Amino acid sequence: MRADSTTTFRSLYPSIEPYTSERIPVADGHEIYVEQSGNPHGIPVLFVHGGPGGGTSPIQRRFFNPSKYRIILFDQRGCGKSRPHASLENNTTWDLIADMEAIRTHLRVKTWVLFGGSWGSTLSLLYAQTHPERTRQIILRGIFLSRRKELDWFYRDGTRSLFPEAWKRFSSMVPTDEQDDLIKAYYKRLTAPEFERERLSFAKEWSLWEGSTVTLVPDDEQRAHSVDPVFALAFARIEAHYFLNQCFLDSDNHILRDCHKLKDIPVTIIQGRYDAICPPTSAWELAQAMPWASLKIVPVAGHSAFEPAIQHELICATDAV
Template sequence: MRADSTTTFRSLYPPIEPYISERIPVSDGHEVHVEQSGNPHGIPILFVHGGPGGGTSPIQRRFFNPAKFRIILFDQRGCGRSRPHASLENNTTWDLVADMEAIREHLRIKSWVLFGGSWGSTLSLIYAQKHPERVRSIILRGIFLSRKEELDWFYQNGTRSLFPEAWTRFAELVPEGERDDLIKAYHRRLTEPEFERERLLFAKEWSLWEGSTVTLVPDEEQRAHSVDPVFALAFARIEAHYFLHQCFLECDDQILRDAHILKDIPIIIVQGRYDAICPPKSAYDLAKAMPWASLKIVPVAGHSAFEPAIQHELICATDAI
């Protein structure tokens, strides 16, 4: 398949195994899983996964040239191989920023490249605004700025028009009187003791809603992964926890307000034109606030990093570092 009239889509690098995997104690009883692969003496690049609560997978190592990069993946608090699993205690955006710094110090890295998509774009931007001197460059995909309008788009009044059948299933699990705030309604069922016996059901439905909307072309493998019990429980509980609290930011436009802090950092933004989860307006708004950044809107793509044209642009961006 062709990316344009002269080039073909880039494919992922071959599978690789980590040369070290460990669980690093951070704060408040949490331990975060960290792995390194590629070149131990290469350019440090941190993969910042989505969700929140999504965790990492081996395929994510393959965006990066293993001869060029020291590839670092970590599972954020409460998800993936981090422990305790699905924990919401002391689990906020600012805890995750502190964890990233703890990882950097543990690995004795002076500064690194950040590579984040969806919620990973949010966390990368917030970390960089907090620690700009620690960031060499940033590659972002599927921009999410943690604004109320974005949460309303996906959980109330936007994406439902594109995926009405998936939306009906997601919304109708909640009593009609609570459907005006589905984040709050699901959060109750994912966290309160009275719903403990039903918790996994609601976790799977929360996760399936996102899994049904993440790609431009329906992906049954993605849908099946989204209802895996271990994945869904952490993903749904942590996302609902963060989104109910608007990701613990100081104000709705904090990331745009503080964009000027990043003026000396090269930034590439890759955005699918038909992203139903994080629509292009957010990427456009971010690029307007950061005129030094490069914005690439991919014409035929949705939200997933593994859409062929998105994948191509991300690999090209890392190769260009």
């Protein structure tokens, strides 16, 4: 972070293009988009995107020194360039972990660094707990542990107090008698045949709620991206599907319970102090469960990986591997 007038934030590495991209067939008829950029002989790093359903974008390659890293991006089931688009069939957390292993095997990677934020932090932790022997190091941002209290914070009684005008728009899309469970109400409208004609409108509103709360300073570009029809449909349907099903975990405390499995893996946690989507409590509790982890709470930052101070810390973390 900026310590004095002579210290500046790190900027992203220059834009690069992939040296290879493909769709890898996995189980159940899904095809996963995977691309590689940077140094083919460098340290393998897997970018684990958020959402669920957020997909990747070219700018995400730029957190990594391209001469040091073999940069691997993939779009999780149903989103981005993966196919079928916006599909909820055979789309669970455990399917995604199996896909990550399929990618690793296909690319002949022995071990890799995991880099994940928000839902990407959840999936990175769960993958590493399942495959610790394949995980070299973990860099996390904006911690989400898929617990009921975290979902309630964002979809019931937390973030709404900071963004009342955005909440009014989001919640008023459904009848008053359904507003006590917006995940369920929106899921019905995003999946049920009788709402097919209105589905895209609900998808855009679901996505806009998150796009309106993701940065410390309002970001019109982020809001515009959130209502892109292709992005919003996959993002909203997949998120609602996962959140209605508690992200398919066997207990509310699943991740914290299994943190001991990561005891031999270096972990860096970077968290915005004013993250309105995934507040610092979860990052703090995760660090308490992993005393060997490094926790950096960034004083002036929200949730987005592209908050200047968050971006700085993430790049410093990748450089330090």
